[in-house]
Amino acid sequence: MAQIISILALGLMLAGFGGELALHGNPALPGPPAVAPQGLASAPASPFLVCMSAGILLFAVLPALRVLLALLEYARRRDWRNVFVAAVVLLELAGSTQLHRL
C-alpha cells in the first residue's frame, strides 16, 4: 500500500514537472509555491502545479500512513501493546502538527 502511494506520489511529481518543463522550456526559478491543500481541486493554478503539489502532499502524509498501516496490522494480529504504541505515535504526530500551528 505504502509502496503504491510512493509510486503514485512520484508519478504525480514527474508528470507535473515534465508538463511544466514542456510548457515553459526553461522556467524561472524558484517558480510559484505549492498549491494549498484546500485549493488542489478548485485552484485556478496550472494543472501541472496542482499535480506537483499533490505529489509532495502525498509524500508528506506517507509516514503517518505507514504508522496507521502498522497499527492496523498489529490490531489484526491482536498485538494490543504495539497497537497502543502506534496509536501514541499517531497522536503525537497530530499533536505536533497542531502545536506548530500555534
Place this chain on the structure above:
Amino acid sequence: MILLALFLTGVAAGILGAVLGLGGGMFLVPALTLFFHLPVRTAVACSIVGVLATSAGAIAFAPRGRGADVELALRLEIATTAGALAGSLAAGLLSSGALSVLFAVVAFFNAGYTAYKARRRPVHAPPEALFTRDYRPRRWGIGLSASALAGMLSGLLGIGGGIIKVPVMYSVMEVPLGVATATSNFMVGITAAVSALVYYLRGDIYPMITIPIALGVFAGATAGVWLLTRLRVGWVRAALIGLLIVMGVQMLLRGFSVL
C-alpha cells in the same frame, strides 16, 4: 542545467542518507545554500521533502529481510517526538550555543563508543552481519533517553536525529548496523512529515526546485539501499564515525561562535 545539478545533488544526498540512516537533510541544507544560493528557509523546506524522499525510497524498495524494525522504530519514535515537542517548547529557554556544545559532546561520545565497541570484538569472532533477524534490542532505557535527546536537539537545532539514533541503536542497543540505519530511515520520515506539512501550509515549498531534489534523493536512496546490502559493516561504521567527528567539530565551533 540548474535542474540537473539539483537532481544530482539529491542523488548524492539520497545515497549517503540511506546508507548511513541520516535522512540526507544534513547534506542538503549546506549544499543548497552554499552552491545554489537558496535562502535558508527554502533550503530547509527542500531538505525536509528530501528527507521524506530518502525515507520513502529506503523503505519502499528495501529487499526482503533488509528493512526497518518497525516495532523498534515506533517505540523509539514515541520518545523522539516527545523530545522534539519539548525541544520546540524549550527553544526560547536554552541558548543555541550551549545546545550545540551538548550535541558535539554526544557526537564525540557516540563516535568514541562505537569505535571502542568495534575494537573490543574478539579477534576470532564470526564476521559481523549488517542485517540479521537474530537479535534482541537491549538497554531500552538508554535507547529511549537517547531518542528523546535526539528529538529535542532536532527540535532545537533543526538537525535530523539519525546521527544520534543510529550509533545508539547499534552500539548501545546492539541492533545490527544495517537494521539500525533502515530503522532510522523509517523514523526520520515520521519526524520530517510534521515539519513538511507546516512548511507546505506556510507556502515555503517551491515545487520547481523541490521536485528535482526529491526525485534525485528518491533515486539515490533506492540505490543506497541496494548498496547497503553489498557494503561491509566496517566501511559503514568508519563512515559513521568519521561523520560523527566532523559534525561534532562543526557543532563545537558553532557553539563557541566560531562558525
